[in-house]
Amino acid sequence: MSHLRFLLTWPLIVLPMVAAEAVRPNLLWITSEDNGPHLGCYGDGYATTPNLDRLAARSVRYVTVWCNAPVCAPARTAIITGLYPTSLGAEHMRSLVKLPPGMKLFPQLLREAGYYCSNNSKEDYNVEKPGQVWDESSARAHWRNRQPGQPFFAVFNHVQSHESQVRKRPHRFVHDPAKVRVPAYHPDTPEVRQDWAQYYDTLTEIDTKAGENLRELEEAGLAEDTIVLYYGDNGFGLPRGKRSACNSGLAVPLIVYVPPKFRHLAPPDYASGGKSDRLVSFVDFAPTVLSLAGIRPPDYLQGRAFMGPFLAPPPAFLHGFRGRMDERIDFVRSVRDQRYVYVRNYLPHRVPGQHVTYMFETPTTQVWKRLYDEGQLKPAQTFFWQPKPPEELYDLESDPDEVNNLATSRAHQAILARMRKAQQEHARAIRDVGFLPEDEIHTRAADTTPYEAGHDKRRYPLKEIMAAAEFASAGKADALPKLKKLLRHPDSAVRYWAATGILIRGRVAVESLRPELLSALQDDSPSVRVVAAEALGRHGRPEDVPVAMSQLLELANAEHQRLYVAVAALNAVDELDAKAAAFREAIAALPPFDKTKWVRSGETADRLVPKILKDLKP
DSSP, X not given: OOHHHHHHHGGGOOSOOBOOOSSOOEEEEEEESSOOSOSGGGTOTTOOOHHHHHHHHTSEEEEEEEOSSSSHHHHHHHHHHSSOHHHHTOOSTTOOBXXXXXXXXXXHHHHHTXXXXXXXSOXXXXXXXXXXXXXXXXXXXXXXXXXXXXXXXXXXXXXXXXXXXXXXXXXXXXXXXXXXXXXXXXXXXXXXXXXXHHHHHHHHHHHHHHHHHHHHHHHTTOGGGEEEEEEESSSOSSBTTBTOOSHHHHBOOEEEEOOGGGGGGSOTTOOTTEEEEEEEEGGGHHHHHHHHTTBOOOTTOOSOOOSSTTOOOOOSOEEEEEOOBTTBOOOEEEEEOSSEEEEEESOTTSOTTOOOTTGGGSHHHHHHHHHHHTTOOOHHHHGGGSOOOSEEEEETTTOTTOOSOOTTOGGGHHHHHHHHHHHHHHHHHXXXXXXXXXXXXXXXXXXXXXXXXXXXXXXXXXXXXXXXXHHHHTOOGGGHHHHHHXXXXXXXXXXXXXXXXXXXXXXXXXXXXXXXXHHHTTOSOHHHHHHHHHHHHHHSOTTHHHHHHHHHHHHTOTTTSOHHHHHHHHHHHHHTGGGGGGGHHHHHTSOOOOTTTSTTTHHHHTTHHHHHHHHTOO
């Protein structure tokens, strides 16, 4: 049965299928923000995490876990839906999309089955809630508030390790900055060492909070009635961790305790104090919790249960992604197996370290960028600030810091092809709508949802659009005749990728196809016009700059344009650098974004104009 057909029939299936089980386990989730597996139980000798280490000593520790998205909102969307946000149109940071009719968030299914569901307290989903999700979601939410004898699913989210806490100063260090391991991609400076040491200090604070959660359970006499799951919500809160769709930004810890009375729900490789090599990611959490509660996961879920009676076969690969991060646009897809990580950069002209204002508040970011501008970095440390290669491949056994790109290694071409194939097959299988510019994700959905539009081959011819994206972003020099042809394609997303392919190739390509780009400034799609204008403004003739800026200023007007068109236009203006200086007054006069209309995205979008103006100061 197809996903859409199942959704259409879902309203007829009012009650979830619940396995006949006299006693159902309580389910406790303990989660911490912005931290990777930097815990003592994961072999990190610098960490001080006694409570989580004791939990791991009687639990199973999952070795290879990805959060799917390296930032909170899309990562939490994968958790709460059990679907890849790239399939829902919800991959972009602080976006908000509707779910198809009948699709529910997994706590709703737990509540229908009799569970009391509490969330303390962060939500931050990129999807609109289809009705009441939690019995209570607040700083006061607690499993104690359930009815007597009622099984519970309770989440406690701890924020002490969030990136905003890692950079707080003054700080009294517990972990000695002189003893921290600085990864190969970071410069070894006092600021970097202090940030890393403070990050480890916050993990100790998280450990204390987790200990309190576990102690509450024991004091209530519920420890042996409760399955406990601890995890981190995305990569560590320093640059090249959080927001980076490589292993350093996607790897998180996962510890699961199953008490003896529920050991029949544990997977075959469960052993107290043991580890599991099964590949797990956040989309697997929803079907797993439903399975532990005896509820058959709905067929539309894209994750796989890794525990319980509905245990599914393990996946061969994990899949990650990066979309827009706050005010900055990007498009990255990644894959890993037990050993290798493959990264596909569809916008290789956008540097990994784009100026996300929030990220630049961190001292490490500031000193790292300054040293790059001064030419004082080693080669492994410059990658973050330079245009990306279309493909990256890393061997985590020999290169855990992911600084030696093997994509061009002759000895690794078979591995590269296997990982590339896995990424492409996954995109086709889930109908990844990220191949559309963000504005078109919403306009093509019209009065339905991005998920439904993405599964409609007439509205979303994925095969053609994806082929254009693959070709345009590959960077091959002999691509201009085909890009010229694609600029005349009837589908606007194909034309968008054709224009992007020209932009990626720079001055020679823009000069060769200048007439076509000038014509593209009149395209019906504003997304195509933005890219054509950026290409002409950055790489065209001097007389092209006023023409390009006129187009971009019109498209950047938030009063007259849709939000994501204006965001794309302002990103393009910022890329013009000094060429935009003559238009400083016009840029300063642009109206702000209406935050009442764009509740989740307007605030970060408003960071673009001040940054542009600061760079253009006389």
